[in-house]
Amino acid sequence: xxxxxxxxxxxxxxxxxxxxxxxxxxxxxxxxxxxxxxxxxxxxxxxxxxxxxxxxxxxxxxxxxxxxxxxxxxxxxxxxxxxxxxxxxxxxxxxxxxxxxxxxxxxxxxxxxxxxxxxxxxxxxxxxxxxxxxxxxxxxxxxxxxxxxxxxxxxxxxxxxxxxxxxxxxxxxxxxxxxxxxxxxxxxxxxxxxxxxxxxxxxxxxxxxxxxxxxxxxxxxxxxxxxxxxxxxxxxxxxxxxxxxxxxxxxxxx
Numbered sequence: 001x002x003x004x005x006x007x008x009x010x011x012x013x014x015x016x017x018x019x020x021x022x023x024x025x026x027x028x029x030x031x032x033x034x035x036x037x038x039x040x041x042x043x044x045x046x047x048x049x050x051x052x053x054x055x056x057x058x059x060x061x062x063x064x065x066x067x068x069x070x071x072x073x074x075x076x077x078x079x080x081x082x083x084x085x086x087x088x089x090x091x092x093x094x095x096x097x098x099x100x101x102x103x104x105x106x107x108x109x110x111x112x113x114x115x116x117x118x119x120x121x122x123x124x125x126x127x128x129x130x131x132x133x134x135x136x137x138x139x140x141x142x143x144x145x146x147x148x149x150x151x152x153x154x155x156x157x158x159x160x161x162x163x164x165x166x167x168x169x170x171x172x173x174x175x176x177x178x179x180x181x182x183x184x185x186x187x188x189x190x191x192x193x194x195x196x197x198x199x200x201x202x203x204x205x206x207x208x209x210x211x212x213x214x215x216x217x218x219x220x221x222x223x224x225x226x227x228x229x230x231x232x233x234x235x236x237x238x239x240x241x242x243x244x245x246x247x248x249x250x251x252x253x254x
Contacts, residue, residue: 091136095138
């Protein structure tokens with residue numbers, strides 16, 4: 001579990017985060033949604049320790065990050081998996097080498113153990129037959145699955161996903177959504193997903209934080225978001241044709 005309390009962050013005179021309180025639950029897909037400039041990326045970077053908030057706390061399983069020693073911060077980083085927006089794979093490395101990279105960086109496992117763990121996670125994302133290929137030789141969806149394998153290879157307690165469906169077609173995006181959700185439940189991870197993809201919200205939105213102008217404007221799940229009359233929320237989510245169709249079907253009792 002990750003809990004943020006009264007989190008505030010400013011740059012110069014501009015306040016980006018204006019006192020946010022939210023609990024990211026373990027074993028659930030926690031989504032942070034909102035328009036560009038709402039504070040999503042700044043919130044993510046605060047949670048990763050890349051930005052230091054002026055006020056408030058970020059607690060990892062009850063322990064405040066601001067109280068951590070440098071050694072404890074390093075230990076926490078080893079418990080975090082990161083799925084970047086563009087995948088961020090190394091073009092000069094094979095799939096196997098890309099997934100192995102965090103293991104080489106953070107562990108002292110024997111070569112045999114490294115290969116066993118890499119094979120295990122590649123099998124989990126259905127890519128065991130692509131281990132020797134380079135990123136340029138596989139599809140965009142497969143590249144995202146490689147990135148997921150790399151993010152979980154160190155058995156993280158916390159998984160951060162920054163726009164995981166960026167650049168993917170709707171069908172492939174749904175596959176990635178469901179894979180992230182299944183891995184979250186299977187390994188009991190606290191997963192935080194920054195997204196503007198309304199299909200993701202509809203598919204795996206178990207715990208949602210909606211930010212607007214640096215404020216937590218609404219929170220709930222994918223079922224509750226259809227029932228809210230909060231105009232701030234409805235003006236945002238119902239720009240999606242998919243959401244309009246679902247809402248219409250609900251109103252017609254379908």
